[in-house]
Amino acid sequence: MSSRSDYYKRKRNHRHRRMKRLLMLNGFLAALILVMGVLLVDSYYGIWSSPDDKAPQAETADQSHGGSAPLSQEGNANVEDMPKGEDQWTEPPAESTAPDGDKSTGQDAQGSDDQADDSSPSPSQGEDQLGSGEADEKVLLSFVGDILLAxxxxxxxxxxxYDYPYANVLSYLADADLTAGNLESPFTLRGTPAEGKSYVFxxxxxxxxxxxNAGFDVVTLANNHTLDMGVEGLLDTMKHLDEAxxxxxxxxxxxxEAFEPVILESKGIKVAYLGLSRVVPVVEWKAEKYRAGVAETYDTTRAVKAIAAAKEQADLVVVLVHWGKEKQEQPEAYQRSYAREYIDAGADLVIGSHPHVLQGFEQYKGKWIAYSLGNFIFNMTTNEANAETGxxxxxCTREGECDLRFHPMKAVASQPALLTGEDAQRLLGRVETLSFGIRIDDEGKLSYEE
Structure with a gap:
């Protein structure tokens, strides 16, 4: 008969053998799991495949149109229109009245890549808008005129x-690689309404x-309504835009800061945007070294320096400029002169706003000028031309060679929609007559006629 000590010895040996078998089984299972994990990773990334065995990778899009959730602040920030006459402050402020007058002071404009946006929806719709083209060699930039959300x-x-204004034109905004427009009001829950203005928004x-969310990637605040609620309103507007x-x-x-460009990148092409205004109600709206405000261009010296500096940092330079006279379909002489100065300084595209009606196109040294894209989203008036937009x-290539196409639209109840048929041809034909040596075909494509 075995002793009690022999019994416990056999029991310990049995436990040791069982533990050894469990350890061996666990090791085998761990190895099996590791091999399966490697096979799964290989099937997804092809890390063990030869270069010839890899499937072609889908092209990464270059623009994200997602936005943050609506802000939680409450209250009605709207100041109703105060009609006292036409809102035209197109004459230069006393401090800078002519090309030879006083010039803005301050440091050279400095660009930043901090706001580069590297993800976007598929450009397939954008390619359809301009016809076939090499998506990996060209970037599709879209532009609209004045945007009033007040x-x-x-x-x-x-x-x-809040998504109402864009419902009929989302594909033209969101499917471009980069989309820009003129934002024609402040956004604030405080501030003091500007005095002496015909319209305060x-x-x-x-x-x-x-x-x-609708697809806009950059907006310009260089206009005659940005400070309608004072400096507080301007600072709040920039804060809320940053949050969005x-x-x-x-x-x-x-x-x-006012003359500094925003540099965005799409398809490996860097695009610098600058905002300028030659419509400033009072000189106090002009940004100075120790004063918040807008980048004014009554004198072109500072604007030209900013454009040249941006060109050193980006492949393409876009100038968004607020200028001209309201309700006038022809540009002022200075608009044509200034556009040439901007292009000579390095601008590849000059896109105008403020007249609230469409003006024509022009080409200078192979670069394009759009003098006014009219109202995109704005108050409705009895003037039919104020509703015409697009x-x-x-x-554009990296070298700044751009093919242009204009999509004619009309806004009904502040909601733009594409025109078709005879209505579209009529508007395209009229814009062609307003242009300078430019032909616009039935599809809205622009060409220069020497």
Missing amino acids: GSVQRELDRNG NGKPEALPELR GLPHVGAGNNDT VLDAR
Whole structure:
């Protein structure tokens, strides 16, 4: 008969053998799991395949049109239109009245890649808009005119939602690689309305995320409404735009910021955007070294320096300029002169706003000028021409060679929609007559006639 000590010894040996078998089994299972994991990774990334065995990778898109959630602030920030006459402050402020007058001071404009946006939806729709082209060699830039999300437009937003204005034109905004426009009001819950202006606008900050969601990648604040609610309103507007993830140009805490470009990248091509205004109600709106305001261009010296500096940092330079006279379909003489100076300094595209009606196109040294793209989203008036608008597409190479196409539209109740048939041909034909040596075909494609 075995002793009690022998019994416990055999029991310990049995446990040791069982533990050894369990360890061996666990080791085998761990090895099996590791091999399966490697095979799964290989099937996804092809890390053990030869270069010839790899499937072609899909092209990465270059623009994200997602936006942050609506801001949580509450309250009606809208200041209703105050009609006292036409809002035209097109004469230069006393401090800078002519090309030989006083010039803006401050440091040279400095660009930044901090706001580069590297993800976007598929460019397939954009390719259709301009016809076939090498998507990996050209970038599709889209532009619109004045965007007002205040005044009577605010009532439409309150009634129909903040995505209402873009419902009929989303493909023309979101499918471009980069989309830009002129934002024609502040967005704040505080501030003091500007005195002596015919129209004072103010929008709700909640509108800005949907502007971003609609496809806009950059907006200019260089215009005659940005400071309608004073410096506080301007600072709040920039803050709310930043929170919505929407870059902005043409205004800042000082003149350096106001003239600084936003540089975005798509398909490996860097595009610098600058905002300028030659419509400034009072000289106090002009950004200075220690004063927030807009980048004004009554004198072109500072603008030319900013454009040249941007050209050193980017492949393409786009100038978004607020100029001209309201309701006038022909550009002023200075507009044509200034556009040439901008192009000589390095601009590849000059895109105008402010007249609230469409003006024509021109080409200079192979570069394109759009003098006014009219109202894109704005208060409705009895003037039919104020409702005529469109989206301008520019498909550009890294070297600045651009093919342009204009999509004619009309806004009904502050909601633009594409024109078709005879209505489209009529508007395209009229814009052609307003242009300088430019032919616009039935599809809206622009060509230069020597």
